[in-house]
Amino acid sequence: MRSLSLAVGVSLLQLACAFPAPPWPNTTAVGDAKAGPADLNDLAKKAGKMYFGTAVDNPQLDDKQYTDIAFNKAVFGQVTPANGQKYMYTERSRGTYSFVEGDAVVDKATAAGQLLRCHALLWYQQLPNWLTTGNFDNATLITIVQEHITAEVQHYKGKCYAWDVVNEALNEDGTMRKNVFLDTIGPSYIPIAFAAAAAADPDVKLYYNDYNIENPGAKSTGAANIVKDLQARKIKVDGVGMQAHFIAGSSPSYDSQLQNMKNFIALGVEVAYTELDVRITLPNSAEKTQQQATDYANAVKACVVTEKCVGITVWDFWDPASWVPSTFKGTGDATLFSAGFEAKPAVASIAQVLQGTT
Numbered sequence: 001m002r003s004l005s006l007a008v009g010v011s012l013l014q015l016a017c018a019f020p021a022p023p024w025p026n027t028t029a030v031g032d033a034k035a036g037p038a039d040l041n042d043l044a045k046k047a048g049k050m051y052f053g054t055a056v057d058n059p060q061l062d063d064k065q066y067t068d069i070a071f072n073k074a075v076f077g078q079v080t081p082a083n084g085q086k087y088m089y090t091e092r093s094r095g096t097y098s099f100v101e102g103d104a105v106v107d108k109a110t111a112a113g114q115l116l117r118c119h120a121l122l123w124y125q126q127l128p129n130w131l132t133t134g135n136f137d138n139a140t141l142i143t144i145v146q147e148h149i150t151a152e153v154q155h156y157k158g159k160c161y162a163w164d165v166v167n168e169a170l171n172e173d174g175t176m177r178k179n180v181f182l183d184t185i186g187p188s189y190i191p192i193a194f195a196a197a198a199a200a201d202p203d204v205k206l207y208y209n210d211y212n213i214e215n216p217g218a219k220s221t222g223a224a225n226i227v228k229d230l231q232a233r234k235i236k237v238d239g240v241g242m243q244a245h246f247i248a249g250s251s252p253s254y255d256s257q258l259q260n261m262k263n264f265i266a267l268g269v270e271v272a273y274t275e276l277d278v279r280i281t282l283p284n285s286a287e288k289t290q291q292q293a294t295d296y297a298n299a300v301k302a303c304v305v306t307e308k309c310v311g312i313t314v315w316d317f318w319d320p321a322s323w324v325p326s327t328f329k330g331t332g333d334a335t336l337f338s339a340g341f342e343a344k345p346a347v348a349s350i351a352q353v354l355q356g357t358t
């Protein structure tokens, strides 16, 4: 790409601005014949996991360099549509469903033989305006939620390994987060959602998914309480998804991640890392990049040694596609591959963990 740009007369300075040199030693890129260490899914499966996966977002589907990696089953055995299955895209007006954005990712992943984690049926963000401003009464909003979940789960029936049924329902102290569903329906919106999903596809795994539930604490206890409540009501719940949006140098310790997973698994559910990324406070440095590699590797290792941790999903694998810079100002470089698709040290560190060499 660089030599091609040079051929059309782009100056070195312009190139440097577009793709600044990464602050880590050059490593083997995916697509290279010697790309073995980046075949993360193959290695994860050998380590006994079901998959190593990634979120994939729609704008990148036109980028061949991106899709060659995203839909390469040796690298990623599982894909999560980053946005396309969310409420605002799937039910833009009440009762009118469109699965175009989700299907664009799902179809490519299915063709590549990859598993799908489907995401997310109920979340307080990325909701359509008609829903948030509709002032619906309790009974009407219950019907709306049930119809939405039924339509979407039926559409993807047989295609998803798992659904994130309810996403981010908790405050940091483990209490229920205020949102339109809690305000109108009350806490029973969660069992209502899981029951609707179970009825629409009895075979798909149903997950509760949240962030800051990767180490023991009030929020993890809140997530455990959601699982217990569903179980007490005899409503199907199969897993807890730990998003794992980490900060290099401030990620939960390996030991606390292990203990945390044990607590969930003791309830009889499986667990997964569902949105792993490790953001860096800019400017980046070789030390920070190394710390990031350690943090990625610790999370992967904690999952590898925990039998009922089924797999790890990174929240996109390419820095320009990451949600981090626009969401957490002053941070970035959170994914496994730089803008120029160079593999960062985290890739080698994860591969080593998966190969059992660390």
Ligand code: XIL
Pocket: 057, 082, 083, 120, 167, 243, 275, 322, 323
């Ligand atoms: C993010 C997407 O990556 C962004 O493109 C979008 O603008 C906002 O949502 N937790 C989740 C994900 O469960 O759905 C979020 O994805 C990131 C945080």
